[in-house]
Amino acid sequence: MTGEPVDSDMHIDLTGRTALVTGSTSGIGHAIATSFAGAGARVVVNGRDETRTREAAARIRDETGNPEVHPVAADVGTEEGAEKIISAEPDVDILVNNAGIFAPQPVFEIPDAEWRRFFEVNVLSGVRLARHHTPRMAGRGWGRVIFISSDSAVMPPTEMVHYGMTKTAQVAVSRGMAQSVKGTGVTVNSVLPGPTLTPGVEQFITSLVGDDIPFAEAERRFIAESRPTSLLGRLIRPEEVANLVLYVSSEYASATTGAALRADGGVIPTLIP
Ligand SMILES: NC(=O)c1ccc[n+]([C@@H]2O[C@H](COP(=O)([O-])OP(=O)(O)OC[C@H]3O[C@@H](n4cnc5c(N)ncnc54)[C@H](OP(=O)(O)O)[C@@H]3O)[C@@H](O)[C@H]2O)c1
Structure with a gap:
């Protein structure tokens, strides 16, 4: 598999691929991990808490009948958490940087520590994992890296400017990483869900x-x-975001890289994000 174009028949089969989805104990990440398992991938489920992560993996196994769904509990917002998940799963073919936090706070009241926390959890988490995995995918000639950004990347929410800052940063990081692996069979994209x-x-x-x-x-x-x-x-329902992520993670999306892709229900009013 070298990232060549494939004919359109649109049956997405991820058999033989390993996919890591951070923050997949609930919400959008859980829907993405479920869709990957349904498509036959070996899936690594992640959250901060051991029990919640184990239970989420069991739910996905039950729902899809795919036994290859494995929990790795780790706080991906920390260096130690990133190391833990990398040593548990040193080689993945598909990396979805989904884990993220959001909370309203007036911009002039956000202290330094909170700006740093949002940056660590929403941006550096993905940077650390992509820094490890993307060059290895390039060495193997195939890979998919997806940053789950937001409509907030291009429409900064007044009620949580620090969150918007991290979502814009993810779009910039994913474009820059895509440029750094051009011609390797690895694609790097951001997906911008709207309110889900x-x-x-x-x-x-x-x-x-x-x-x-x-x-x-x-x-x-x-x-x-x-x-x-x-x-x-x-x-939007989480499965509707997962459908786009599943497509971007497949062979069919070989020509889509360096892009900011919307699953936003049209909430972004501009022609180009
Ligand atoms: N929902 C929306 O409307 C919307 C819109 C645009 C973009 N997004 C983006 O989509 C992503 C998921 O959002 P969501 O609404 O599905 O969130 P959610 O329902 O709050 O779920 C967040 C997930 O991330 C995990 N998580 C949080 N911090 C983590 C950390 N430090 N390490 C590991 N896992 C962590 C949580 O697991 P545990 O609690 O078990 O640790 C949970 O599985 C976020 O990046 C968000 O910015 C969401």
Whole structure:
């Protein structure tokens, strides 16, 4: 496999590939890991907590019938965590840097430590793993690196400017890394989900809109009032983001590299991200 074009038949088969998805105990990462397992990949599931990570891997095995789903608990926001996951899985073919944190805080009240924490967890986590894995993928002539960024990369959210900063940084890092492995069969891309219904976002919306109304109504209000440019008119489901990531991770996406790809429900109003 050298990254040559393949004919379109669009049956995505990842048999023989190992995929690491950081932050895959819940939300978007969990949906991505599930779609990879469903496509036959050997999948490494990750989260900070041993039990949660083990349980997430078991859920994916049950749901997909794929026994090759392995938990590695590690905090990828730290150097030690990165080393732990690299020594457990030194060679992966597909790396999805999905782990991320978000929390609203007025920009003039964010202390240095919080700016650093967001940068460590959302940006350096992916940089460290990609720094190890990407050259090794290039040596083998095939690989996929994907940074899960956000619509916030190009539309800085006023309520969490530090988060937006990290999501913009991921787009720049992934483009630069793609340039550094040109012609090797390895692609590096960022995927920009829009507002997606995950446990983290459910909590975020409830804290903004209140918990005295049914969640379906809170979702409708949140989209109408806080994300009015959404063309989808509802929250995206994690599986809808996973579908794009699965495609980008496949043989079919051999000509897509250095790109910022949207699964944003049209929330970004510009023609080009
Ligand atoms: N949901 C959205 O609307 C949306 C939109 C655009 C972009 N995104 C991006 O998509 C990614 C996932 O978001 P989500 O909404 O699915 O989040 P989520 O529901 O809060 O899940 C976050 C996942 O990351 C893990 N995690 C957090 N910090 C970690 C760390 N230091 N080390 C290892 N794992 C860690 C969590 O696992 P444990 O808690 O078990 O450790 C969990 O599995 C993030 O990068 C986010 O910026 C989300």
